[in-house]
Amino acid sequence: MSLDTVVEDIREEAHARAEDIRAEGEARAEEIESAAEEDADEIVSDAEQAAEREVEQLREQRLSSAKLEAKQKRLEARRDVLGDVREQVEDELAALEGDTREELTRTLLDAASGEFDEGDDVSVYGRESDQELIESILDDYESYEFAGEYDCLGGVVVESDQSRVRVNNTFDSVFEDVWEDNLREISNQLFDQ
Template sequence: MSLETVVEDIREEAHARAEDIRAEGESRAEEIEAAAEDDADDIVESAKAEAEREIAQLREQRLSSAKLEAKQERLEARRDVLEEVRAAVEDELVDLPADTREELTRTLLDAAGAEFDEGDDVRVYGRADDADLLSSIIEDYDGYEHAGEYECLGGVVVESDQSRLRVNNTFDSVLEDVWESNLREISNKLFEQ
């Protein structure tokens, strides 16, 4: 065997070995590339799924927020309507016909008077515009005197030092009691759905 033959054999063996290494490297690179592509696909799918979850969550949050805002606006509108209705009722109480105002004032004064002892000195207060009405009504009651004005829609505030008692029988207080007792029913009638 000559030196050239040995060199040629070594060269062929080195080429074969290099070819094996290159083939093995290419195979390994293809495996790594395929694994990386699989990983990338998984990452993309995971990112898509996460993005869809976040979009759904954001959509739900915005929808809930919009529903809450709409509900608050509806409640505010209802409150405004209820305030308008109450203001209209108060206006009607102020503008009652004279005979109705007198009848209601007498009824409220009788109810208040029942709380006092016989012989008490009773002071009666009322709306400034009702001063003449109160003075004429009080003439029918012994020990009662018209004592001045009370800021109200009508009715009476009655008090006595002997009984240490003050009774508020104004249209305002009666309206407040009726309003609070019937607010749900009033609301239901106004906003029937």
């Protein structure tokens, strides 16, 4: 065997070995590339799912916020309507006149007079424009006198130093009680609940 043959055999063996190493390298590179592609696909899928969850969560937050804002506006509008109704009723109470005003004022004074002892000096206050009406009603009461103006829609405030009692029987106070006691029903009728 000649040296050339030995060199040729070594070369062939080296080429074969190099070819095996290259084939193994390519196979390993394909495995690595395939695993990297699988990892990349999983990362993309996870990112898409996370983005979808975030979008859904953001949508839910905005929807919830919009519902809350709508509810607040609805409540605000209802408060405004109730305020307008209350103001209209107060205006109508202030505008009462004639027999109706006299009858209501007399009824409120009668109710208040039950709180005082006979012989007490009783002071009666009322709306300035009702002074004449109140004085004419007080002609029926002994020891009662009109003592001055009271800022109200109508009715009377009655007090006595002897019994240390003060009774507020104004249209305002009666209306306030009726309003508070019936607010839910008023609201239900106005808003059909």
